[in-house]
Amino acid sequence: MRTHLCGIRTAWTESLVAEVAVGEIAGAMAGADVAQLVVFFSPDFDPEALSAALQARFPAAAIAGCSMSGGIAPSGGLDHGLVAIAFPRQRFRIVSTVLDAIDHLDVERTATAVRALRRTLDPQGHDPAPERPPAGYRFALSLIDGLANAEETVVSAISWALDGIPLVGGSAGDDLNFRDAVVLHGGRTHRKAAVLILVETDYPVEIFKSDNFEPTGTKFVVTASDGEKRIVHELNAEPAAREYAMAVGLDPERLSPMSFAAYPLAVKVGGEYFCRSIRRMNADGSLSFFCAIDEGVVLTLAEPRDIVASTRAELARLDALVGGVDLIIGFECVLRRLDAESRQVRQGISDLYRRYNVVGFETFGEQYRAMHLNQTFTGIAIGRMAADTPPGP
Template identity: 85%
Template sequence: VRALRRRLEPHGPDHAQPTRCFALSLIDGLANAEETVVSAIAWALEGIPLVGGSAGDDLTFRDAVLLHGGAIHRNAAVLLLVESDFPVQIFKSDNFEPTDVKFVVTASDGESRTVYELNAEPAAREYAMAVGLDPERLTPMSFAAYPLAVKVGGEYFCRSIRRLNADGSLSFFCAIDEGVVLTLAEPRDIVASTRAELARLDRALGGVDLIIGFECVLRRLDAESRQVRQGIADLYRRYDMVGFETYGEQYRAMHLNQTLTGIAIGKRPADERLASEGPAEATPAPPALP
């Protein structure tokens, strides 16, 4: 990261302005290393905003790969640092609301991201009972419809379930430690929430030219189950969004789930816009997750 920053900042560290520079991370989504990698990268970036996503394999959970330098890489991460003549702004958008249903993680393996017990009961059974489903018939569609979230600094961040295991445990897309309190969440209108966030970016930048987005695969499944996938696709075309479906999303120093993160690039050169309108709207940094 320091070597990349030296190439990006030929005139010193103050040259890399957060309103014109950003970093993109692409990480193997099956290596279970996002929290460590993203935390280290964000620390070394020293204020350059970071977004990205975890590479997946269409929910088979066998082999996620990255491409770099014309070669295939596994258990790897790729980092890109970008400087633009146009204003940029990173963002995140989700579509869930917390409920009053709580789960305490009472047995887990943080390294494998596996939760064995919730509220001192078998994890899958306790979760299924809370949402009114058969514990033996839990699927990715179930997890997309009934997400779990953790509260940090007064804000909720999604912690999505990856799969049901044969022993009744649940594997997650994020690290889950014993003692963590998980809150059952319910989805909001995904089209309305996404539309509002993209419209905000459009106003903040004085017009959006391009958005590079990283969307959790569970958002797609949820949109398909509610038959609103076409509405989401129409929004992405309207705002010229390109990107990836992911097994997890990165935003600053955090690894998230069931979220849309990305970088929006404005239409007008930054110097021209700043001269006529002042700086782009700033987004406060969220609290770091454990």
């Protein structure tokens, strides 16, 4: 357990019995005035039992969370267990909501719900009062069912309605089982749903994204796909798995998550490349992706850069921006973890996360502003020193 200078407490456990795990977390939080508890949990737990245990132990706190494909804690990566972040009432103002049926999202209704939530931070409906921090001290966290295939629509609708409040988040996973992703909110478990948390704080914050790949000259045109199901049947008018495997020099029959982590694909948007990671190879030779892929899209084969060096540079940049990082809430693609393991550099990443107090979970996708991403590390850095008076314009 750690108590951070900003007052947030973080705790983690590898216990897989709900009552025991929650008891350990509650013990670590003893004496804290918890306004909002955010938890990330492995699919080993029964989510209903976990939710009930959390409600019993933290009756005065709002609780939100999601299932994960691995946890991130200052002690290192957690393959299984429970990670908890407790926001205090002092210097933090937090509101949240759940968005259901995201696989059939009503964009207008979602935007209306997000605007209403945003207004609860400013009940009068105007700009922050003088005693409150400026908009730069606000951020939004999204936790989205990563098996609902809806992140692009959800993130677009949320970002539109947030009116400039920066958004980061992660897609709930279940290791690499692809069977059941769950979000928690208000004492209930939800599937095909998303949780949105808005935070206003007196501490400086900075959202970020970091990746470790660069494009090559190898291109693929998506010539047959099912965008709704995120399945690509053909690349360059050839069976997708075979065309991809031939380009990277692998046996099509032996493609695995490790292969997809080592040889990512990217799409160019607005002059910048973003990963579009492969989830799995299907029996018919098609490829399922973690993002929507439409016909006609040009995918570029990317090659990894030094993941430790790129992550170190990004964390150092954040440290300077916020006047010293106190805590980072991070969302990291599970494929980044696999890539780091295959290159035997996971310990180097863990050392950096320990140094900068990174806590979070490994995802089926990451959100950054209005984008849904893959094979990326996104998050929010919180500085050590509160602003006693709001900075000038």
